[in-house]
Amino acid sequence: xxxxxxxxxxxxxxxxxxxxxxxxxxxxxxxxxxxxxxxxxxxxxxxxxxxxxxxxxxxxxxxxxxxxxxxxxxxxxxxxxxxxxxxxxxxxxxxxxxxxxxxxxxxxxxxxxxxxxxxxxxxxxxxxxxxxxxxxxxxxxxxxxxxxxxxxxxxxxxxxxxxxxxxxxxxxxxxxxxxxxxxxxxxxxxxxxxxxxxxxxxxxxxxxxxxxxxxxxxxxxxxxxxxxxxxxxxxxxxxxxxxxxxxxx
Amino acid sequence: xxxxxxxxxxxxxxxxxxxxxxxxxxxxxxxxxxxxxxxxxxxxxxxxxxxxxxxxxxxxxxxxxxxxxxxxxxxxxxxxxxxxxxxxxxxxxxxxxxxxxxxxxxxxxxx
Numbered sequence: 001x002x003x004x005x006x007x008x009x010x011x012x013x014x015x016x017x018x019x020x021x022x023x024x025x026x027x028x029x030x031x032x033x034x035x036x037x038x039x040x041x042x043x044x045x046x047x048x049x050x051x052x053x054x055x056x057x058x059x060x061x062x063x064x065x066x067x068x069x070x071x072x073x074x075x076x077x078x079x080x081x082x083x084x085x086x087x088x089x090x091x092x093x094x095x096x097x098x099x100x101x102x103x104x105x106x107x108x109x110x111x112x113x114x115x116x117x118x119x120x121x122x123x124x125x126x127x128x129x130x131x132x133x134x135x136x137x138x139x140x141x142x143x144x145x146x147x148x149x150x151x152x153x154x155x156x157x158x159x160x161x162x163x164x165x166x167x168x169x170x171x172x173x174x175x176x177x178x179x180x181x182x183x184x185x186x187x188x189x190x191x192x193x194x195x196x197x198x199x200x201x202x203x204x205x206x207x208x209x210x211x212x213x214x215x216x217x218x219x220x221x222x223x224x225x226x227x228x229x230x231x232x233x234x235x236x237x238x239x240x241x242x243x244x245x246x247x248x249x
Numbered sequence: 250x251x252x253x254x255x256x257x258x259x260x261x262x263x264x265x266x267x268x269x270x271x272x273x274x275x276x277x278x279x280x281x282x283x284x285x286x287x288x289x290x291x292x293x294x295x296x297x298x299x300x301x302x303x304x305x306x307x308x309x310x311x312x313x314x315x316x317x318x319x320x321x322x323x324x325x326x327x328x329x330x331x332x333x334x335x336x337x338x339x340x341x342x343x344x345x346x347x348x349x350x351x352x353x354x355x356x357x358x359x360x
Contacts, residue, residue, distance in 0.1 A: 024340035031344075049257050057264045061303060070260055080263050087271035089299035092292055095275040095284065106279065113273025121296060171355045174323065177307045178330050178347040182340035184300045185331065196294040197301045204302035205309060216302040223298030224291040231290070 009143070014136040018143025021123045026151035028179020029119060033152040035173035036060050037159025038166050044071040050160045055153065058114070060176070062086045065213055085212040089220065093121050099131035100124075104138075115145040117152075122183045192230040196223040322360035326351035 009015050040050040040063065057063055062083040069079050094113060101109055123144055128137055159166060166172075188194050200223035207215040275282065308323050309316055330347030334340075354360040 028344045053261050059268045079260050083264050083267045090272040091274040092295040098275045109276040110273045114269050178344045180304050182343040185334045187297045200298035200301035201305035204305045208306050219302035220295050220298040224294045227294035228291045
């Protein structure tokens, strides 16, 4: 993006709104980034490689998943396939990003994609639930993305540099899980979403032994099915009730 | 020796490409890819399912198996965090309350 465009974004109130919306989760993301940074060096990556990986790959869950594979010298295709599987949820998210940003040039769409993590996706969808373009969306996105990038990278780099001073046994990474938990709870709007979540939790734990973190995909497929079935069931119930009420009148 | 430093760099460059392609996937083509309506409706549940699938094993499993004890710092911490969330609806507070329960139990009692 050009410099004047950035300046215009920085002044936009939506930019600040996006930045503010990421502050709450920032603490958890930061703790998670710190732990990932420490884990990369303790896992056996050299400091320069860990810095390079953190600053370019920018994907916490994938980094943690492939780290033991890389250190053990696993074949490249195994490393890449694992990362792809862990990231497949973003493929699904990208179909929703498209309804907002399809009108932008491709290079900008790619940049938006690269910087869109889990928490940005959820914050954005709650702020703009209608899937149609709006001029406030781009500055909101960049406000949220900048904040989230800093909230992840600053602690991650700190963790890489100070890896010997921060013991992993404290369990600071749990703050990242709590941040995701808060986001998840904020998304539970109706009965169908509660049910889909319960199904996803059960499926993810039950199929945890699958390789390549495929349990996440199994959980998504099961939850989507459960959600659609619940919706269909509720529709049928409403129709039956409407018919019953009509008969009484 | 020469290959030893190159391989991780190639691995990381591949991971960068994977981050970019997976996150931008449906935004890459210029034209809309056709998608059936039921799939579009169903995908509404995908983000929360993905989050739930990432979190659930972190909460109730250790070393790849379900935990067999209630003396695990994560369980009271999550309960406290969830209660706080439904009371106040703030994510920052949810993290702080959860960690305030978790850290003393985990570091202090070794739960």
